[in-house]
Amino acid sequence: MSNYTKILLEEHEMPTRWYNIAPDLPEPPPPPLHPGTMKPATGDDFAALFPKALIEQEMSQARYIDIPEAILDVYRLWRPSPLFRARRLEKLLDTPAKIFYKYEGVSPAGSHKPNTAVPQVYYNAQEGIRKLTTETGAGQWGSSLAFACAQFGLECEIWQVAASYRAKPYRRTMMEIWGGKVYPSPSDRTEFGRALLAENPDHPGSLGIAISEAVSEAVTDSSVRYALGSVLNHVLLHQTIIGEEALLQLAKVGETPDVLVGCTGGGSNFGGLAFPFLREKLAGKMNPVIRCVEPAACPTLTRGQYRYDFGDTAGLTPLMKMHTLGHDFIPEPIHAGGLRYHGMAPLVSHVYELGLVEAISIPQTECFAGALQFARSEGIVPAPEPTHAIAAAIREALACKASGEEKVILTALCGHGHLDLAAYDKYLSGEMVDLDLSDADLAEALKSVPVIA
């Protein structure tokens, strides 16, 4: 038998609907709040930020939403994406477990992010929007949005977290290739950015700060909107194409997962893979353990608090009930830039709070050790973010080796690491260290969470 098993779908088998988990949950998630009135936010509260179609999706109670043909047409550039059985990794680990990974690195930007960038740009284009603004951490989201804007003829402006702007020049080049304009954040283009630069000209920035800058730029011009690459309900909705495809692919080989693990930054690749499987679980058709994996240095679910907090540092967004480390929190500069966010998708927080999913955190050196085992057996060099999912899958596979259980493990390899080789360099040269979050620093950061009467 071949060492590689690649499970493919034909183009015509690609799902044509996204799955909305909201109506299937045993309790509805707490609504976002308007920070002025503390009343549930309405569509109008989001109207300066997002087009109407996306606001409707954000609040929708429809179980399925049809994917417009123009979006399917762009998806077909790389979708359906392959599901692999990691036979060579299984052999290396000498485990009776079966490990499957859904590979999203085949998209033009190299990650799962274009699954939502394309629909977000499409709906903005439909409503006559001229330009989108956004933030980017590791550069994955910025490049995905720039790619999607190029497909539909929109302008794209991106605030890239300064530390990553300096460390990752090639991601910036990619954004510029697709026509995006890129600024380091904090920038001198916004009032908030100028104030931070006045305090510290070498400010490293954070995702929360970059979101504030991109939002403040969008709300001043009615032909401009803002786009967010994770966290929101409509983003997770678009990402469910990952899980819907994976369900079909596993069915082709007659498998159902016993354990599903995914890395969580804002929760979109995790929700995208997990929610269709959670639907099956809630319907009693399968019973996988579903587990979020986050960095030990940014432990939002495992050590944060489930409270209403802002999505950005300046406090411009509606308040969202989510696990948070505090909107002022600036995570240590770990290499998985896409996981350095203080909050979590409200939908992921909610299913975690309901006990429908579990969460663990893993320090980065264990993640990179796992990534090398993966790359040397399976061949693909993972992005730093999914190395957390890989390390968790390896832990599970080694537990199966000890117990003799033949579990089926499923994960998402949500991006490749070709533009993250500097991180691998640090690991290979022995310079990478684990950055822990102390209880004192955590308590300090949590002080920024608003106290609600």
Ligand SMILES: *Cc1c(COP(=O)(O)O)cnc(C)c1O
């Ligand atoms: C952005 C990103 C993440 C983190 O975001 P989620 O919304 O949690 O998926 C993880 N992996 C990759 C490759 C990313 O680009």
